[in-house]
Amino acid sequence: MLTLRLINEETDRVIRGLEKKHFKGAKEAIEKVQEVDRLRRETQQKLDKTKQDAKLLAAQIGQLMKQGDKEQAEQVKEQVAALKQADKTLQEKMDAAEQELTNLLCAIPNIPCELVPEGADASANVVVKEGGVKPQLGADAQCHWDLCKKYNLIDFDLGVKVTGAGFPIYIGKMARLQRALEAFFLEEARKSGYLEVQPPYVVNEASGYGTGQLPDKEGQMYHVNMDNLYLIPTAEVPVTNIFRDVILDESELPIKRCAYSACFRREAGSYGKDVRGLNRLHQFDKVEIVRIDTPQHSYESLDEMLVHVEGLMKQLELPYRILRLCGGDMSFTSAICYDFEVWSAAQERWLEVSSVSNFESYQANRLKCRYRRAEDKKIELCHTLNGSALALPRIVAAIIENNQTPEGIRIPKCLVPYCGFEILDDKNF
Structure with a gap:
């Protein structure tokens, strides 16, 4: 706050x-x-x-x-x-x-920094960079939900039977691809200096309050009533809360953490074509990167995080663009936010796969996350940052659609060592 x-x-x-x-x-x-x-x-x-x-x-x-x-x-x-x-x-x-x-x-949101453009909604977001090449698919190109059915990769109906809509079941090679993406993202984060942690998937009220999900977004989280716990919408929540009520030494900063987790979001009010297939789920996997830094260095950290996420896009050979969000389209807690989107060739639309944000001292004030300055030992609020690196569902959708061939779906070269195959097809074992 x-x-x-x-x-x-x-x-x-x-x-x-x-x-x-x-x-x-x-x-x-x-x-x-x-x-x-x-x-x-x-x-x-x-x-x-x-x-x-x-x-x-x-x-x-x-x-x-x-x-x-x-x-x-x-x-x-x-x-x-x-x-x-x-x-x-x-x-x-x-x-x-x-x-x-x-x-x-x-009840008062964070204020945006000077770099944030004016605007009331997503139409005013600014594209700051584009990369990669959009594939040219033939007239018979299929969307990922049809390809998943064709090759028996994801069973959306079985997920409805077991749990409900928005909880798909991944099968065979697709389950292995999920694991491969998680391992690839975590390994790339490790190479970039992030220490991996494995956090809980449920948090208490204090943790939800600390990162700003409560009291603003309680309707979007699954609540375990008997124990008054919340299923996490992102690993940002438990990882950032590691540093709640902590005073760090300036020499420890920047702190860099990464984590894989399942994420749970009610997505109340979502409907229509935007939620079909993997476009919007109630449960999905994601690797998150988190930084705790000084106010003087946090925007340099933000730039480094953007470079890291962009590097993942390049290695996955996906066409992408980076948007700087306008004031009216930003989250409640962020001071500045960049969205990464990938091009979904069969759907012919951009899909958001990452948000990278600097919250400045807004979260830290709620968390009481502070540091002791080296020069005079004065206690100051830290700056907190986080980003998706990356969220799997729409990345998977883009890989499936953009890389479809008559023989099956081509796997990006960077993932082959992690999953052990080069083609997604109906030979699932």
Whole structure:
């Protein structure tokens, strides 16, 4: 969440940033935060004074008793009791103000950095780079859901039987290709200096709050009611929360972590052609890269993450483009976000396969993830970053569609050592 220091010292910039993100009632929301913050600080001052007054008076009681002035001592006791009651009332007022302040701050998104373009929706996103060559398929080219049925690679109907729509079952060589992609992505991350971790697939409320999924996106997550746990929508959540309530030394930064996980998303409200086949699932696999860095270095880290993801696209021989998202199309928590899309030749459309974001100090403030500066030992908030490297379903869809041949589906060369075959066909063993 935004810091009170930023809101109070750079109020106009914060309001402009929220308006750029098309956050309704930006000015009113910030004014309300400042009003409650003033009330909280005034109450704290009164509370501190009553505590001090009570302490000074209490010190007099023993002396009065020694002097035999019991009547005066009793009067002072009554004054101390009255101050303690006032103290209790002020504490309750203080607690209420702090809770209201937290609720208000949690409802306000991060502000975008200056590089973020203006715009209300995806139509205003800026294409910053394109790479690869779009394949020219014949008139008989098929979409991935037809090819998967033809070669018995993925059974969508069986997934519906076992669980429901959006939970496909991968078969034979396709299951092996899934494992190959996961291993390839993790190995490339290791080569780039990311330490692999294997996180839990469920998290508690504090973790969801720390990375911003709660209270903003609880409707999009699967909730285990009995234990009050949430299935993760991305490995970003557990991996970033490793550093919740931690003070790091500046010499440790940047911290680089990667993780494979299954991801679970309710995707409430999704329908139509955009959800067919692998285009949108409730469960899918993904490798995530996460960085914790200093404010001075975080945008250099962001650039390095973009280069890493682009390198994966090139090795997979997929046509891709990189978009810088406009203010109105960004997530609640990001300060800047780049989307990677691959070209799906049979569907003739771009499919998003990665988002790479810098959250600046927004997540770190919620997480209380801080570092100790080397020069003066001062404690500051870290910057957090994360990116998909990569999400499998749409990558698989693009590989299947773009590489279809009369003999089967050609496997990118970089994956052959990991999966052990060069063609996806109906010879599944």
